[in-house]
Amino acid sequence: MIYKNLLLTEMMLPIIAGDDVKKLDDFHMQSEGISSVQLMERAGKSFVAWYEDQSFSSVIKIYVFVGSGNNGGDGLVIARLLQNDQRAIHVVCMEPIENCSEDFIFNFSRLPDSVEVVQYTDWPKEIKDDSVIVDAVLGVGVNRPLNKNYAELISFLNTLSAIKLAVDLPSGLPADHTSVGLVFQADFTLTFQFPKLSLLFPEHAEIIGKLVVLDIGISESSIHRFSQNRFYLREIDIKKHHKYFHRFSHKGDFGKVLLIGGALGKTGAINLAGHAALRTGSGLVLLAPQIPDPYKFRPIVPELMVFGEKGGFCFEEFDSVAIGPGMGLDVNFSWFRGLLDQVNLPIVLDADGINLLSKFPELIDQLPVNSILTPHFKEFERLVGKSSDHLERIQRATDFATKYNIILILKGAHTLIAMPDGRQIFNSSGNQYMATAGSGDVLTGMIASFLGQKYSPENAAICGVFHHGMAGEIASQSKYRGMIASDIINAIPETFVQLEVL
């Protein structure tokens, strides 16, 4: 597939399919002139460097469970590198050594005598709670349900309250699909080079724990050779998606934004979106609350203006338009169709705007090209029907985006941005504390703001999603579960400071 914006996403980290990881490793080793043992050493080193940075220091017993493949080989490198006088390292092998991969056998021979090695069948199954468990049983090579011993081990480990670390993938989890069977339940998953697709699925939240992506030095140019259409959006990617302003920039350059929504009892939604748009840099923001007397409406901040003129909107006056926050479903079909008829620039459609499309699907075709829809899972389900799992959901999002030539932002952990040309971009910023009322309205305001600042719809979506997640992370550092949407808004300026987008 030829991507419209190849240069930009070329620099974003591709997510490679599990089956291609081996081909990628081989290609990288050939082109860089390094051996697979060296690559395994780097994987182990990056894991141990992360480990030494944590505060697990009081722990002296570490159990490393190793399977027969290269995931097990990584585990052996980790066991060797973790070894010091303070720690007792125990390696538990799932298979006879002679049945294991070549690199496994090589690293087995390098284990120091101080590391205790035992076969699983001889292991007494005793682990104290203050231990650390390293799961290097299965990685991307898992290709069948767990056999009896593996299932017994994983079930046992899952009952323990020791710290559990998964190497590359929690054992049993397929790299690209939803898990159906038993899987190791990790507190941390340390995955190499790029997140495997399944690590971004909500179904797996409880088995992945905290996700950490470790660089093992495979060049991004090698990774791009195996890129399909999936990318992982990280902090280092963001700066190049921004526009920069100068001393002579004027209010008009920062855009005039119109936000339509806010029915009686739901005006908070456009207030939040409007405030977020201002904090994202908009020059002027007008709110059009859908209430009987808009001029009686008092915005939460004085910088927000109210659009109350009768006789419809003159969309040409605006640089961007968002429809939906708090709008309610009690709107007239022809009024809504009239809005979509008149507007001829890409719009942002959220919340009840999306719900109205579900109610009147014949209007979907009328969305301006490159419009941005921001449904959460429930809103998306109303739009396209139920998905059996996240894999199907992200495929449906992609199909929808390509069919209607729009950008679909599927909100959730690792928000997906589905582009009209088929690319899927998964976000890395954000956290659980953002699941709070009005958080989506804030995102709508941010994206509308970037559109108004004449960002391309693609860049507006990317920057909106990333900054929104980052603002949530910043705000939650002091508020945690008490964080509310207004805290996210107040943290927006800090995201620009930290990213040096000034």
Ligand SMILES: NC(=O)C1=CN([C@@H]2O[C@H](COP(=O)(O)OP(=O)(O)OC[C@H]3O[C@@H](n4cnc5c(N)ncnc54)[C@H](OP(=O)(O)O)[C@@H]3O)[C@@H](O)[C@H]2O)[C@H](O)CC1
């Ligand atoms: N760039 C990187 O990401 C690097 C990754 N590395 C690590 O290597 C693994 C992948 O190694 P691989 O050997 O391909 O696969 P695994 O170790 O995950 O597992 C393969 C062996 O497991 C057997 N298997 C498969 N499913 C089961 C099961 N359900 N029960 C028991 N055994 C199973 C499989 O057996 P076969 O009979 O099919 O041969 C294999 O023996 C990757 O995840 C990283 O950890 C590199 O170290 C560095 C670069």
Ligand SMILES: [K+]
């Ligand atoms: K593993």
